[in-house]
Amino acid sequence: MRLRLFSPTFFFLLSHSHLRLIRRPAASSRLYAVSAFNPNLSDSEQQPVNHPNLSKLNQASLQRFLNSTRDDPNLALSFLGQLKQHGVSPNVNAYATLVRILSTWGLDRKLDSVLVELIQNEERGFTVMDLIEAIKDEAEYEVLIRVSGALVKAYVSLAMFDEAIDVLFQMKRLNRVPSIKSCNFLMSRLIEFGKTGMVVALFRQLKQLGLCANEYTYAIVVKALCRKGDMEGALRLLLESPTVFAYKTFIDGLCANGQTEKAVVLIKGLIDEKVLAGDDLRTAYSMVVRGFCDEMKTEAAESVVLEMERNGFGPDVRACSAIIVRYCKDMNLPEALGFLDLMLGKGLKLNCVIVSSVLQCYCKMDMCLEAFEKFKEFSGMNIFLDRVCYNVAFDALGKLGRVEEAVKLLQEMMDKGMVPDVINYTTLIDGYCLQGKVTDALNLIDEMSGNGISPDLVTYNVLVAGLARNGYEEEAQEVYKRMKAGGLKPNAVTHNVIIEGLCFARKVEVAEDFLRRLEQKCPDNYASLVKGYCESGLSKKAYKQFVRLERPLSKSSVYNKLFFSLCMEGYLDKALDVLKKMWAYRVEPGRSMCGKLIGALCEINNVREAQLLFDTMVERGLIPDLFTYTIMIHTYCRLNELQKADDLFEDMKQRGIKPDVVTYTVLLNSYQKLDPETGSVQGEEQKKRVSEFWRKFTAAGIGLDVVCYTVLIDRQCKINKIEKATKLFDRMIESGLEPDMVAYTTLLSGYCRKGYIDKAVALVTELSKKDILLTEPFGDLVKRAALKLKRIQQNQE
DNA sequence: ATAGGGTTAG
Secondary structure (H helix, E strand, O other), X not given: OOOOOOOHHHHXXXXXXXXXXXXXXHHHOHHHHHHHHOOOOOOHHHOOOOOOOHHHHHHHHHHHHHXXXXXXXXXXXXXXXXXXXXXXXXXXXXXXXHHHHHHHOOOHHHHHHHHHHHHHOOOOOOOHHHHHHHHHHHOOHHHHHHHHHHHHHHHHHOOOHHHHHHHHHHHHHOOOOOOHHHHHHHHHHHHHOOOHHHHHHHHHHOHHHOOOOOHHHHHHHHHHHHHHOOHHHHHHHHXXXXXXXHHHHHHHXXXXXXXXXXXXXXXXXXXXXXXXXXXXXXXXXXXXXXXXXXXXXXXXXXXHHHHHHHOOOOOOHHHHHHHHHHHHHOOOHHHHHHXXXXXXXOOOOOOHHHHHHHHHHHHHOOOHHHHHHHHHHHHOOOOOOOHHHHHHHHHHHHHOOOHHHHHHHHHHHHHOOOOOOHHHHHHHHHHHHHOOOHHHHHHHHHHHHHOOOOOOHHHHHHHHHHHHHOOOHHHHHHHHHHHHHOOOOOOHHHHHHHHHHHHHOOOXXXXXXXXXXXXXXXXXXXXXXXXXXXXXXXXXXXXXXHHHHOOOOOOOHHHHHHHHHHHHOOOHHHHHHHXXXXXXXXXXXXXXXXXXXXXXXXXXXOHHHHHHHHHHHHHOOOOOOHHHHHHHHHHHHHOOOHHHHHHHHHHHHHOOOOOOHHHHHHHHHHHOOEOOOOOOEOOHHHHXXXXXXXXXXXXXXOOOOHHHHHHHHHHHHHOOOHHHHHXXXXXXXXXXXXXXXHHHHHHHHHHHHHOOHHHHHHHHHHHXXXXXXXOHHHHHHHHHHHHHHHHHHHHHO
């Protein structure tokens, strides 16, 4: 294709010779431009007084020139471009000519972009209908239909649906029938925008417009009905025009509406009737796979893949992607990778959707380093990685505190010809904010705007959160104002991140003030304040705010935050109150919360309150877990209420909760304690219990750990069986366990107490040889033991 | 013109 540019000389001639077009500085040119070329506008005061016929003359010559480009549409186009560069705006007839030329030449995409630009230019000085009228008079039927179709498309691409529909009805007014193609296009986009009702309404009016629905139209309307959830209506329409296309749309609709099982039945029937086969069948199958994945029925999805295999289909990318994406969303990385591996073995080709999902799964599981490593691995594998994959890598690097590398990666991405989008920039801005580099974040905002991408609501939320969190309160307020001024309406998230961010930066009063002044407050904002208080160590204040609300918190995660903050700061009564309020509000607190509080109560030996909560849990159907049982048992043991400990132990076994090494250690330790009064072994009954525990313990096949060995060694030392103690210690080392400080101390003090000086010395020597492994406290221990030894030896002398 | 993935609100 040839693109001829007009030299500045051309325009110079145009403006200063007989045509007398006026060149103006671009800044002040707009109004002038219209009036100079549009004879319909009577704004004579803007025209030079001594050239009354200028506009007419100009228009005519322009027209003449455009007409002469009839055989060269590119020439016509670049003429238009040059005109605009010189601040000249052509009138309706000029546009009509241009549009006619492009349309007769079939340059649809060029036509589209000219029309889009025209629609967006609010100072064009004529209406779009004027254009149609101007074309109607001269162009043949075909061209008008084509132009109207292009107009519909242009409006649709600008999401101006009412105007697009208006074009269709204007055609009816002109007794022309618009193309069904453009109508289908309009309908498809309407669906994308969720305007399914408009699709159905338009479909009913097709006949009025003189249009005849084709098979695509039916499929599209079936889709619209499915989206609306009107499966019966969709089915009725489908049966009016049962094409393979429409069937596939309907099948997809069933899958999207949680009726995948029905889709499976339908497919079976269609196979029998030989309607579905080959690639169509493959498509239908993968839709079903996706449906099952959405319904969280991964096994069913996998079995469909197997059925596809039986029918001779190799591993389908879409189907396999859907399954892997499902596993990744569930953060089930092993299954995701396992399935991926299996399918790769069967010939599946990796694609960027699978890659990005797997990478994101790593990120979500807090394995950002692995995510980035994997990204690099995939980069070297000759698979196309798109900007979504890159984005996950940006995110991972940002969370690792390595934004600079992410920015370099952005350059690499652009070098490969990809254009970054809002999300890419937003991710990087977030990365900068996470590192507190707000200046860089702000610079990036400028850079993206310079590249023609305007920050969206999420971008602003990220930025404003970063500013607030890092203590830049004024800048945060400034950006907040700027986004409002720019026509972006802040949402609840915006307010929440500001409130939480300011609290995080310990600017609690500023946050309170911000919330107070907020015009549109929502319950969410108060939940954020509660969270913010917790964040800055003000759990009592958070609690007060929560009580003052007198209603459930809108964000359930805040309960956790509030509750655990209260526990951490020791306000157990308030924590308990939060639990009770949760029950009152019918928000299930869950096992971990109750367990946490029981643990905290036990720690301060308030076993009575702990038991009450324990009972409440059970009453409400929450079975305490192994941890909670063990903590309770331990506490009862410590308080010497062995019977209660024993009861709990039986109770947990009855519930099918298997005691572990910790539980047994706790029990053994307390049952084998010596009588504090006499210093001798306690009664026969207890001895029996000890051996009983020991028998069950070993029978359960639970491996002993260092703590458990230590307890046993301690016991042997106390009842004077030093050989047995030594043997236990050796056995512990043989079984591959590394004795810790407590284990050494226990044995050592046993030796010392009972006067086995030689053994003690040997042990200390052994210990000192291990000096590499000795940490500070360990060293102290050796020193203390040596001192103790010395004292004992001195005493003996 | 029939189907997937990514950013904030830890």
